Amino acid sequence: MDQNEEHLKLLAIFHYVVGGIAALFSCFPLLYLGVGILFVASPHFMTEGQKGPPPPAALGYIFIAIGAFFALLGWSAAIATILSGRNIARRRKRMFSVVMGAILCMFMPFGTVLGIFTVIVLTKDSVTRLYEIGPDKSPGPTPGSVTPDESGPPSGAARL
Numbered sequence: 298m299d300q301n302e303e304h305l306k307l308l309a310i311f312h313y314v315v316g317g318i319a320a321l322f323s324c325f326p327l328l329y330l331g332v333g334i335l336f337v338a339s340p341h342f343m344t345e346g347q348k349g350p351p352p353p354a355a356l357g358y359i360f361i362a363i364g365a366f367f368a369l370l371g372w373s374a375a376i377a378t379i380l381s382g383r384n385i386a387r388r389r390k391r392m393f394s395v396v397m398g399a400i401l402c403m404f405m406p407f408g409t410v411l412g413i414f415t416v417i418v419l420t421k422d423s424v425t426r427l428y429e430i431g432p433d434k435s436p437g438p439t440p441g442s443v444t445p446d447e448s449g450p451p452s453g454a455a456r457l
Contacts, residue, residue, distance in 0.1 A: 301427055304418050305385055308397025312382025312415075315407050316375045326364045353370025375399070391428045395419050
């Protein structure tokens with residue numbers, strides 16, 4: 298396996314891993330969503346044992362909006378990271394993966410490392426040529442090599 302192909306394979310795997318980690322950590326804003334729902338559904342919960350009015354319902358809606366926004370934003374980034382890994386594995390949409398690599402640089406520490414390596418690897422001329430060839434278009438068998446049709450059936454297989 299060529300060194301560039303191995304780098305692309307590792308980049309794809311690491312995109313899957315970082316995307317999964319991002320999806321997991323994007324669940325934390327759901328705590329804000331839950332608190333917001335609690336403010337709206339049971340405003341007296343916050344004032345048990347204390348004097349004073351409960352918090353306004355608008356505060357609950359703000360918490361719901363913030364929690365939902367950041368959870369969806371994080372999940373979108375995670376899905377885009379996983380799609381970038383899939384595109385790297387299939388050697389498609391190189392510019393999408395380069396842009397995602399640049400965006401990943403904002404997510405410290407894993408995203409920064411992955412983003413830098415993604416941009417470095419995908420901007421090499423030899424990798425660009427691999428993208429032009431594609432994953433399914435291998436150069437073909439070398440002269441003198443045996444193809445599966447010439448070697449006969451596998452051992453133990455009946456001939457038809």
